[in-house]
Amino acid sequence: MARGLWTTTVGSFPKPPRLEKARSQHARGELSAEALEAMEREETIEVIRRQERIGLDIVVDGELYRGDMTTYFAERMPGFAISNPVRSYGNRYYRKPIAVGPIRRKKPLTVDWWKFAQAQTSRPVKGMLTGPYTMMDWSFNEHYPSREAMAMDLAEAINEEALALQEAGAKFIQIDEPAVSVRPEELPLAVKALARAAQGLKAKTITHICYGDFDVIYPALLDLPVDQIDLEMANSRYDLLERFRVHPFTKEIGYGVLDVHSHRIETKEEIKEGLRRGLEVLRPEQIYVDPDCGLKTRTVDEAFAKLEVMVEAVREIRAEKGIDV
Amino acid sequence: MKIETTLAGSYPKLPTEAGEMNLRVTRNRRDQGKATDRDVEEAVRETTRRILRIQERAGVDIPVDGSAAWDDAQTYVARALGGFAIEGLIRYLDTNTYYRQPAITSRIEWQRPATVEDFRAAQSMSERPVKAFLPGPYSLYRFSRDRHYGGAKEALADLGAALGREATALEEAGARWIHFEEPWIGKAKSDEAPLIRAALEPLLAGRKARTVLHVPFGAPTAVFDTLRDLSWSVIGLDLREAPAGWDLLPRVPEGRAVALGLIEARNTRLEDAADVAREVARARAARPDLEFQLSTTASLEYLPADRAEAKVARLVEAARIASRNGG
Ligand SMILES: [Zn+2]
Numbered sequence: 001m002a003r004g005l006w007t008t009t010v011g012s013f014p015k016p017p018r019l020e021k022a023r024s025q026h027a028r029g030e031l032s033a034e035a036l037e038a039m040e041r042e043e044t045i046e047v048i049r050r051q052e053r054i055g056l057d058i059v060v061d062g063e064l065y066r067g068d069m070t071t072y073f074a075e076r077m078p079g080f081a082i083s084n085p086v087r088s089y090g091n092r093y094y095r096k097p098i099a100v101g102p103i104r105r106k107k108p109l110t111v112d113w114w115k116f117a118q119a120q121t122s123r124p125v126k127g128m129l130t131g132p133y134t135m136m137d138w139s140f141n142e143h144y145p146s147r148e149a150m151a152m153d154l155a156e157a158i159n160e161e162a163l164a165l166q167e168a169g170a171k172f173i174q175i176d177e178p179a180v181s182v183r184p185e186e187l188p189l190a191v192k193a194l195a196r197a198a199q200g201l202k203a204k205t206i207t208h209i210c211y212g213d214f215d216v217i218y219p220a221l222l223d224l225p226v227d228q229i230d231l232e233m234a235n236s237r238y239d240l241l242e243r244f245r246v247h248p249f250t251k252e253i254g255y256g257v258l259d260v261h262s263h264r265i266e267t268k269e270e271i272k273e274g275l276r277r278g279l280e281v282l283r284p285e286q287i288y289v290d291p292d293c294g295l296k297t298r299t300v301d302e303a304f305a306k307l308e309v310m311v312e313a314v315r316e317i318r319a320e321k322g323i324d325v
Numbered sequence: 326m327k328i329e330t331t332l333a334g335s336y337p338k339l340p341t342e343a344g345e346m347n348l349r350v351t352r353n354r355r356d357q358g359k360a361t362d363r364d365v366e367e368a369v370r371e372t373t374r375r376i377l378r379i380q381e382r383a384g385v386d387i388p389v390d391g392s393a394a395w396d397d398a399q400t401y402v403a404r405a406l407g408g409f410a411i412e413g414l415i416r417y418l419d420t421n422t423y424y425r426q427p428a429i430t431s432r433i434e435w436q437r438p439a440t441v442e443d444f445r446a447a448q449s450m451s452e453r454p455v456k457a458f459l460p461g462p463y464s465l466y467r468f469s470r471d472r473h474y475g476g477a478k479e480a481l482a483d484l485g486a487a488l489g490r491e492a493t494a495l496e497e498a499g500a501r502w503i504h505f506e507e508p509w510i511g512k513a514k515s516d517e518a519p520l521i522r523a524a525l526e527p528l529l530a531g532r533k534a535r536t537v538l539h540v541p542f543g544a545p546t547a548v549f550d551t552l553r554d555l556s557w558s559v560i561g562l563d564l565r566e567a568p569a570g571w572d573l574l575p576r577v578p579e580g581r582a583v584a585l586g587l588i589e590a591r592n593t594r595l596e597d598a599a600d601v602a603r604e605v606a607r608a609r610a611a612r613p614d615l616e617f618q619l620s621t622t623a624s625l626e627y628l629p630a631d632r633a634e635a636k637v638a639r640l641v642e643a644a645r646i647a648s649r650n651g652g
Contacts, residue, residue: 262414
């Protein structure tokens with residue numbers, strides 16, 4: 001019997017309102033770091049429980065303790081300064097990394113949280129890192145002479161962290177590169193940097209990419225030196241499948257079936273249809289089913305409602321097509 | 326000849342000094358029920374006043390109002406047009422910033438002025454001609470989801486016409502400069518040229534105001550032959566992210582102007598004013614017949630407020646050196 005269609009998520013979960021509140025209290029100096037972290041641990045346990053209850057095959061820690069996906073890492077690495085607030089949308093602001101010296105990894109960045117999460121569950125917990133190209137592209141640079149020089153220093157630092165996650169026992173390590181797809185001319189740089197970041201890893205490696213002009217970057221995208229590429233399928237109404245008919249998708253795929261930009265909860269039927277269409281051009285053992293992107297912009301209820309329908313749809317398709325876990 | 330200075334796009338809303346009006350705080354208080362919509366409106370006006378004062382003090386010739394009331398560069402205008410619904414947050418190109426995605430759900434029509442009141446308010450605060458800011462139709466279309474039209478050309482013609490009505494309303498309110506932001510034109514391939522023409526030709530034709538077609542993040546090389554035919558007054562080039570823009574200078578039609586985007590809006594590193602002045606001299610040497618402006622590459626809102634202010638000062642300093650050396 002064929003195996004495949006494992007379920008997972010892209011990484012981030014929405015922060016519950018009480019945690020959002022605690023984070024702003026902490027930022028204003030009204031709540032201690034210890035109290036905030038205690039709450040982050042409680043909520044991380046809750047997010048893992050809920051993923052187990054829904055029945056996701058591979059779980060994540062939910063990144064509830066991270067703010068922005070680049071700043072979290074930059075705050076912990078020498079060579080980075082953090083800017084005054086920059087707007088991300090509307091009335092939301094974040095502090096952005098500035099490269100002001102050689103970037104290094106001097107201490108673990110995520111390993112403790114990964115260990116904590118893995119201790120809560122018997123299911124595999126993915127290690128989640130932000131990739132060197134994206135860290136470079138989303139930071140200001142006042143130090144490096146070139147984008148490549150900065151990306152390659154970051155790649156070395158992230159590789160040290162990835163190896164530490166593997167050492168701690170991570171079987172899946174995801175190195176996200178959402179910025180990769182927008183500058184096709186820099187794809188070779190992204191490939192080179194990611195290869196350095198993933199060097200020496202025996203764990204399954206994954207990278208997540210969003211948007212982008214696939215007319216230009218596909219099939220070159222398949223050069224990314226990882227086992228699995230995670231893509232938004234639902235958001236583009238599965239248009240990418242037409243490209244896979246022309247140039248077969250040769251790696252494992254993180255197959256996004258939930259539009260994370262919409263409040264609407266997908267119907268089971270539309271997800272099943274998306275999976276059936278995928279199975280016309282992909283083998284079941286290539287496919288990991290997940291949302292299009294991180295769920296952090298949805299509400300907690302929306303996020304889990306969407307995931308519940310997703311897992312249900314996968315169960316029925318597995319039965320329909322005779323696919324084992 | 327004097328090099329005029331201007332900014333492209335919006336400007337950071339946060340104050341750099343404690344005690345100044347803080348729009349972010351006022352909006353948060355409104356969301357918590359502790360301030361009113363009226364308070365937010367006042368904070369927007371006060372923020373606009375500060376943004377204009379920063380530019381005036383520095384000596385910017387053609388200031389912008391900073392789009393203080395806007396959440397992002399698309400939806401403020403799209404919300405006012407008929408035919409758009411506003412959907413979820415999505416990333417704005419390769420920046421780590423977001424916008425709400427407009428969706429076209431019925432025929433696009435101009436219904437009411439979107440930006441005219443803001444323009445009037447800003448112009449009343451400044452002695453200098455405030456440059457009005459609008460999304461360009463081609464990019465607004467590419468940023469949107471089209472759930473209504475069968476083809477892009479028809480949608481773009483309607484969108485161009487609707488934004489044309491907005492531009493006319495701005496002209497009637499006294500706008501002497503109107504900026505159209507067109508990042509997607511810098512990414513366009515040659516087969517997109519007919520669509521760009523469909524959107525921009527009627528919009529730019531016969532304008533009373535001077536129009537700026539600003540193309541951040543990329544060089545519009547592939548469609549420049551089409552752009553040459555359109556009646557913009559100034560083409561804005563991002564010469565930091567897209568140095569290929571230098572090669573377009575020889576192809577700019579006579580009698581037009583070029584805004585040289587040489588002050589980088591997406592990096593905190595401050596340019597050296599003398600270096601920038603030398604680059605202006607290089608442009609003048611390439612086209613002694615053209616008028617040049619010195620500009621930021623894109624919206625300074627990508628920077629924290631303190632760095633944005635430093636960039637504005639550097640912009641003006643570079644233009645002064647260039648004007649002096651240019652004789
Ligand atoms: Zn994503």
